[in-house]
Amino acid sequence: MQQKKSNPDLNALDAVIVGAGFAGLYMLHRFKQLGLRARILEAGGGVGGTWYWNRYPGARCDIPSLQYSYQFSPDLEQEWEWQERYAAQPEIMAYAEHVVKRFELAADIQFNTRVSAAHFDEAQHLWNVSTETSEVISARFCVMATGCLSSANDPEFAGRENFTGNWYHTGRWPHEGVDFTGQRVAVIGTGSSAIQSIPLIAEQAAELTVFQRTANFSVPAHNRPQNLQEQAAVKKDYRAFRENGRAQPIAWDTAGNERTAEEHTPEEILAECERRWDMGGLYFYGTFADLLVGKEANDIVAEFVRSKIRERVEDPALAELLSPDTIFGCKRVCADTDYFETYNRPNVALVDIAKTGIDQILADGVRANGQDYTVDAIVTATGFDAMTGSLDRIDITGKGGLKLKEKWHAGPRTYLGLTTAGFPNFFIISGPGSPSVLTNMITSIEQHVEFIADCVAWLQDKNLASIDASLEAEDEWVNHVNEVAGETLLLGCNSWYLGANVPGKPRVFMPYLGFPEYVEKCETVANNAYEGFHTASATA
Numbered sequence: 001m002q003q004k005k006s007n008p009d010l011n012a013l014d015a016v017i018v019g020a021g022f023a024g025l026y027m028l029h030r031f032k033q034l035g036l037r038a039r040i041l042e043a044g045g046g047v048g049g050t051w052y053w054n055r056y057p058g059a060r061c062d063i064p065s066l067q068y069s070y071q072f073s074p075d076l077e078q079e080w081e082w083q084e085r086y087a088a089q090p091e092i093m094a095y096a097e098h099v100v101k102r103f104e105l106a107a108d109i110q111f112n113t114r115v116s117a118a119h120f121d122e123a124q125h126l127w128n129v130s131t132e133t134s135e136v137i138s139a140r141f142c143v144m145a146t147g148c149l150s151s152a153n154d155p156e157f158a159g160r161e162n163f164t165g166n167w168y169h170t171g172r173w174p175h176e177g178v179d180f181t182g183q184r185v186a187v188i189g190t191g192s193s194a195i196q197s198i199p200l201i202a203e204q205a206a207e208l209t210v211f212q213r214t215a216n217f218s219v220p221a222h223n224r225p226q227n228l229q230e231q232a233a234v235k236k237d238y239r240a241f242r243e244n245g246r247a248q249p250i251a252w253d254t255a256g257n258e259r260t261a262e263e264h265t266p267e268e269i270l271a272e273c274e275r276r277w278d279m280g281g282l283y284f285y286g287t288f289a290d291l292l293v294g295k296e297a298n299d300i301v302a303e304f305v306r307s308k309i310r311e312r313v314e315d316p317a318l319a320e321l322l323s324p325d326t327i328f329g330c331k332r333v334c335a336d337t338d339y340f341e342t343y344n345r346p347n348v349a350l351v352d353i354a355k356t357g358i359d360q361i362l363a364d365g366v367r368a369n370g371q372d373y374t375v376d377a378i379v380t381a382t383g384f385d386a387m388t389g390s391l392d393r394i395d396i397t398g399k400g401g402l403k404l405k406e407k408w409h410a411g412p413r414t415y416l417g418l419t420t421a422g423f424p425n426f427f428i429i430s431g432p433g434s435p436s437v438l439t440n441m442i443t444s445i446e447q448h449v450e451f452i453a454d455c456v457a458w459l460q461d462k463n464l465a466s467i468d469a470s471l472e473a474e475d476e477w478v479n480h481v482n483e484v485a486g487e488t489l490l491l492g493c494n495s496w497y498l499g500a501n502v503p504g505k506p507r508v509f510m511p512y513l514g515f516p517e518y519v520e521k522c523e524t525v526a527n528n529a530y531e532g533f534h535t536a537s538a539t540a
């Protein structure tokens, strides 16, 4: 067994941050501004988090670039010029790398360092963070900036070990890219990653076979080069633009319709659906005010999108198979470029595995519905063990030897999605119970980072050693998150929001719906001397 070594340069750290995505980078910047010694430990070889790993063909953001960007620095906002309406993965990576240079963060980021454990030492009020490279780094604060969609979901397909071709997961794509020219390719899954990559894989591959368990709603992204006049107009008053975004339930402005579906005539309904269709992408969420709470409104929109699928796919039977019968938006809606049209190509086939799943992986292909499909390469676009996966994979131990994994065995329990009782000075950025994946992630991340930085500054100011959520506050928050979700249609399908995509994962709705209400709650907590938390002084 390798001996654990303590790094003497690092044991005087104030904070360890796990992960160098947008959350970790901004957290490091804020801690440095407070004069704290902080260090990021990052498993990957570069910054960018989810954008570092998800390099599959077509990977791009589904929130407009002008909104999916940091707002903490007006200078950064002004100097960065976005190239496309929806930035592709390389542009987002370039942005993250620019931020590292711009704010001089590189010296405090340690790459290729996967954290394996974090244990709280109660006597010292310190977190001892262990890495797979056998370092132990001690710090007063431990911040998990590990991301919501960073732990790949790898289903255990029978016979997987027998496959002799190349196997790729969209969430761990080779950095050098993959050339599928002339190959027979299988894609398993039809979520956002599949929907973005399938049109591009189909252009290269000799044959593409897509294995679909559940049809998914997707609307055209209508991506295009960034409109420079629009960019200039936003930059003229970026503050107002951001304020407006933060006032929306999903923390970016979809120009939401304030009227419910029933407040429209049938002609107006159709016109509004068409208008949204033309806007492209997730603006479709804004079609009617009651889209995610009213079944009738939802049915109207779902049927409209199905009618478009029938227009986009030439073969009516195929169109039917590709048409979801679930609630619109209860899985994250996808934004595509020519996804459905791709099934009109002669080299693309769809296999419906809704009833039986994949039977087995063969040495040279995939067996489904008793039929063998010979392929040279398999792409699993099977998503992520969302929100809790990356935390579960680390041995996190709090007070009294309490293991986070055991505490969360029936589902995650947090106070504000930021902290969990029994784990003092331990923060989770965009954790379960916070708006995170239901919002513009960067805006949610910034709000969390600022909450944590303010909280740490407050502890320093009051000369307090630690802060820990109370169980009562946590229970109340968990109940509230469930109540809010219960008022919507979001519980109505097998989504990763509910953990339903990972066999054996407890079925709990993890994110919190309503960014402005959430921000208000956080502000109230902070203004009331961090109500719902216990603090301890250094001698306690």
Ligand code: N01
Pocket (backbone or CB within 6 Å): 060, 061, 062, 063, 149, 155, 170, 188, 189, 190, 191, 192, 193, 194, 196, 212, 213, 214, 332, 335, 357, 358, 381, 382, 383, 384, 437, 494, 496, 500, 501
């Ligand atoms: O993953 P998913 P994803 N056998 O979980 C199927 C974000 N994202 O990587 O629906 C066969 O959505 C599964 O089937 P089912 C975005 O938030 C953003 O595509 O569970 N199939 C589903 O079809 C997104 O929501 C962008 O029945 C299996 C697919 O695999 C989130 O990441 C781009 C299976 C998984 O879909 C996740 O997206 C990409 C099995 N055993 C991703 N297990 C942007 O645009 C799973 N599946 C920013």
